[in-house]
Amino acid sequence: MAGAGRFEGFDRRWLFLVVWILVMVPLVRPLMLPLVVTPPAQAYHDAIEAIPDGSNVLLSADYDPGALPELVPMTKTTLRRLFSKRCKVVVTCLWNGGPGVVDQAVRSVAEGEFHLTDGEDFAHLGYKAGNESVMVLMGQGFANAFPNDYRGRPTAAMPIMQRVRDYGSIAMLVSISAGYPGTKEWVQQVQARFHVRMVSGCTAVSAPEYYPYLRSGQLLGLLGGMAGAAEYERVTGLTGPATRGMDAQSLAHVFVAVCIIAGNVLQWTRRRAAAGGARGQP
Amino acid sequence: MRQMAWAGGLLAVAAVFALAGFTRGFSVTLAAALTLCIFSFLYKDNPFYKFAEHLFVGVSAGYYIILNFWTVIVPNLWDPLLATFKGDVGPGNAHRAWWEVVFGAQLGEYRYWLLLPGLFGVLLFTRFVPKLAWLSRWALAIIIGVYAGIKTTGFAQGDLVAQAEDSMRTFWIPGDVAGSLNNIIFTLGLVTSLVFFFFSKEHKGALGLTARVGIFFLMVSFGAGYGYTVMSRISLLIGRFQFLLDNWLGLVRF
C-alpha cells in the first residue's frame, strides 16, 4: 500500500518540530480553553482553607529545577493562601538541586508580595542530606535537624522557631514533591508516625501512586502536575503560569494521542498488507 | 548554497542573541544560550550540546560538594564539635569528671560522640585506596542499618496497615448505588491485583482466572500512569518555553 509505505523510515525530527509548534503557539496566542477543578484539587484547597488563621505550617518543597513548571506555581499559590491566613510557615528542601529555586519562590511571595520578615513570619531552613532520616530527625525538633537556615544563620534564636518547634506544633504538613524523597516518605515517616494533617502537591509522574493515600485519608488533598497547579490557581481566583500553560498541554496531549493511534493504524495496515501478500503467493 | 544557508542561519541566531543580551542582560542571555545548546540535540548530537552537557555535569558535581559541606558537615558536625571543645577548655570545667565531659549527652547535644560520624564520613574516602577500601563498609553499615530500620517501620505503618485498614469498605451504601458499585469494583481490582503478585502457586484454574482479571486492572493503572507521565514531560517543555518567551525574548508575560 503506497500510502502506508510513505511513513517507512519516518524522520522523527518532523515529530519534534510539530511538538515544538503545538507547544509554542498556544503560549503566544492562548486558546482560553475552560478549566475544570477536579475533586482532589478542591480537597487540597478546602484543607488549606480549613487551617485556623495564624497556625503554624511546615511546607517541604522537595524538588529541583527539573520540576519547576509543575511545582513552583503550586508552591507560590499555597504560600499566598497561607500568608493570607497569617500562618507562620517553615520551609524545608530535601533535594540537592532545589534550595535555590525554592528560596526564590518563597521570597517572591513572602517578601515580594506580603512584605513579611524572615525569621519572624516565615523561615526557609534550606537543604539537609539524608532523605527519610531527616524527616524522622525533625520529630525531635526542627532546629535540631536544621541548626542553620538557608542563609547560614542560627535557627535556634529565630522567633518563628520558638513556636514552630516540632510536628506537634504544626497544624498542617504541606509536601510539594517531585519524587524521592517526597510525599511518599512524608506519609510513611511523619503522617503515619506523628499523625499530622497532610496535603500534597506533586509532579504528574508521581500523582497516580498517591491516589491510594488520598482515598485512605492519609492525604487530605492532592495536586497532580501542572493541571493540578492550574486548578488550584483557578479555585483561588488566580491566572498564573500553570493556567496559561494548559492550552499548550491540551494540544500536545492530543498530538501524542494521535501519534499512538496513527502508529498502531500503520502497524495494522502493514500487517494486513503482509498477510495479503503472503496469501497471494503461489 | 547549503553552507551559505547555514552561515546565514547562524548569523541570524547570533544577532538575536546580541540584541537580547543588550536588552535583557547577560545573565538571561547566558541561560537562554545554554538552554538552546541542549535543545540543539533534537536536531542531532553536536559540539554545542556536548559542551553544555559536560558543563552541566561538572557544575552539578561542584555544587553538590559545596552544598553538602556548608549545609550539613559544617552546621551539624563541625560547629557543635567546636563549641563542645571550646566550652570544655573554658573556665569552670575543672570540677567535672572526665567521663561526664566526654560522654555526657542529651537530646540534640552529643558532644564528643559527634567524632564518630565525622570519623565514619572520612572513612568513606578510603574507597579511593584499594587496600583500605574495606574500612568504608563501616560507614555504609551505619547508613544501611538506619535506613533498613526506618524504612521497615515506615512501609509497614504507612503503606501496609493504613492501606489495608482503608480497604475494608462496605459493599452497600444505602441510597448510593454508584458509591456501592465503585466499592465493589475497587475491592475486586485490589484483590485480583494482589492475587496476580502471588507467585507461590502456578496461575492455573480459579487462581489463574483471578490473576488474569488482576492484569486488566494493572494495565488500566499503567495506562493512567502513562497518561500522567506524558503530562509531566510536556509540562517541563512548557516551562522552558515560558522562560524563553518571557524572561529572554520578552514577547509574553506569564
Place this chain on the structure above:
Amino acid sequence: MKREVPLLVTAVIGIFMILSFFVPHQAVSVPADFLLQCAVIVVAFGYVLGGANALRINIDLISKKAPNWQYKVVLLIGLLTMVVVGAVEGRAFQTPGTRFTWLYNQLYVPMQSTMFALLAFFIASAAFRAFRIRTAEAGFLAVAALLVMIGRVPIGNWATGWVQQLPPWLHWVQLPNVEEWIMNVPQNAAKRAILMGAALGVMATGLRVILGIERSYLSGEE
C-alpha cells in the same frame, strides 16, 4: 572482621531503629536521634565523595587523552569553579546576590530544566514508533492512557461539553468524569495492590539486611 563488623553494626542499628518506633522512652529516643544525625552526616560525606570521585575520574581521562577529553576539561572547569567560588563565599553562599547563587541560577537551573524538557519530544516520538497494541491487555492500557491523557486537560472538557445537554444521569460520560473515575477506582485499586505488595517486599528485604542474610551492600570484596 572485615565483613563481620559491618554486619553486626547494621544489625544492631537496624534493630534499634525499629525499636525506636515503638518505644518513646529517652533511653531509646536519644540514641536513635544520634544515629539519625550520624546517617545525615555520613550521607553528606557520601555526596562529597561522589563529587571528588568525578574529579578523580576525569583528571585520569584527561591525562590519558581519552576520546572527547577536551569536553572533560570543560567538566573540570565547571566543577572547580563551583567549588572554589562556594568555598570562598562561606556559609552564606546561598544568599541572593552572591556569585555562587549567580552560577546556580544561570548555569545549573537552565541546564537541568532543559535536560528534562527534552523528554517531551522523545515521548511523542516513542508514542508513534514504539507504542504497539498487540494484545487485549495492551489495548486496555492504551484505552486508559488515551482517556486519561485527553480527560485530564481542558480540551477533553471542551470536546465533550455537549454532554451537559443530556439528562443528568448521563453526565458521567463527559471525559473529565471518566478520567476521574479511572483514577479513583480501577487505577487506585491496582496502585494500592502494588503499594501493599511493595511494602511487604521492602519489609522482607529490610529484615534480611538487618539479619545479615542480604549482604550485597558489602560489594563482594574480601
